Amino acid sequence: MRPPFSPLLRPWLRRMSTVCFPLAEARGLLRVRGPHTEGFLQGLVTNDVERLKDGAMYAHMLNVQGRSLYDVLLYRVPGPQIGPHDLLLECDVAAVDSIRQHLQLYNFRQRVEVRPCPELSVWALIQEKKELSVLPPSDPGCVPDPGCVPDPRCPEMGFRMVAPTGHNVPDILPGTEPGNVCNYRRHRYQHGIPEGVQDLPPGVALPLESNLVYMNGISFSKGCYVGQELTARTHHTGVIRKRLVPVRLSSPRSAESEGLEITTMSGKSAGKFRAGVEDLGLALLRLAHVGEELQITAGGGAPVGVKASLPGWWPGPGEGT
The missing domain is CATH 2.40.30 (Elongation Factor Tu (Ef-tu); domain 3)
Known part of the structure; x- marks a missing residue:
């Protein structure tokens, strides 16, 4: 079954030269489900999960010393088999098992299930021509489809799409062009967007030096989470050299x-x-x-x-x- 696409997306595609990048070899998905999902993740990620409505949210998971372990994108994507508390967690494909173990380590008798999600894959939809502007995430028309949402990190990263594995998105979206992971990485590096364990070595990278604030990946008003103390103290000093x-x-x-x-x-x-x-x-x-x-x-x-x-x-x- 093809994922549905709202008419709101098609004008965006028509006025831009859009490239679809399949990210299955670089990015994996976990499904986190259960009635305690939001509260469980709230204590483990830097952003405020309770503010995530339909769409995507960027965040890091930190160790107790306040260094980044994993960068993740959280999705609340409506669907026939997705419950009201279910979230999809996108991460580096090499970190899927490590993140699953990390979440299970902190799962103390909470009604939360974490499992791989091979039936779904992640795509990036990015405009190619620099002179055309991407719709900003604040634009109400920027949520064109339940499975296609604005990348929350910055407008230059376009849209993120979660589609059934095996679908060829350029076939579904006429007028788009196929891309590859190498060119996707070049686009990220050109715009200064780190992603995955190579760019953000686990236990080494500091979240604020990694531009977590600039990429809308942290909340300084939410409750406590693992690694919060050093991050909050560094933020309030206002000095990032x-x-x-x-x-x-x-x-x-x-x-x-x-x-x-x-x-x-x-x-x-x-x-x-x-x-x-x-x-x-x-x-x-x-x-x-x-x-x-x-x-x-x-x-x-x-x-x-x-x-x-x-x-x-x-x-x-x-x-x-």
Whole structure:
């Protein structure tokens, strides 16, 4: 059975060159169901699950030291076999089993069931032409279909779609073009969007340095959750000196580039290269060095130039932490 599509989506597709990226090899789904689902997840993720209506919500799961373990997208997607308290949890496909074990560890006699959801797959629908604007998440017409919702992280990430596994979304949505995971990653890195355990190493990445606030992934007014104390304290100091930023390399990266130090031309440490594909990637940089000439030197080889930038979708000074 094909998933239903509202007429609200079709004008959006007609006026944009939209690419459909199948993410089954990169992103997995868990189904969390039961009458205690919202309260259970409320104590384990950074965002306020009780505010999630129909649509999607971004969040991190933290360890007790306040470092990110997993980045997730939560969906409340209506359907014939989905109960009123059921949620879908999207995560890195390599972390599905780890997240399931993590949730079960905290499931103390609560009526919550967590199981894999191979019958559904995730797609990203992203516009290709930069001169056309994506409908912002605040637009009421931005929820075009129960299975297709705005990506909550930033407008440049377009829509997220949850569809039955085996469906070919470009066939269902005439006028869209098929994409691949490599180009999807390039799009993410171009706009500075981290995703998965490679970009956000479990137990290493700090959520605020990973731009969790900018990506609408945290609530500072909800109740307690695992890892809250350090995150809240850092937020209220208002000082974030390092952030994940998009970088472009002067030549395609090698596999050995990940984790290497980025320096200024004078040799001063500026940060570390986190992950990338070809000549694009993410780096955890001191903001004071963004805009300077930077480089990576590995194994005695020739230095590789690094050009860092701040994403256009970031809020202006004083608008966010």
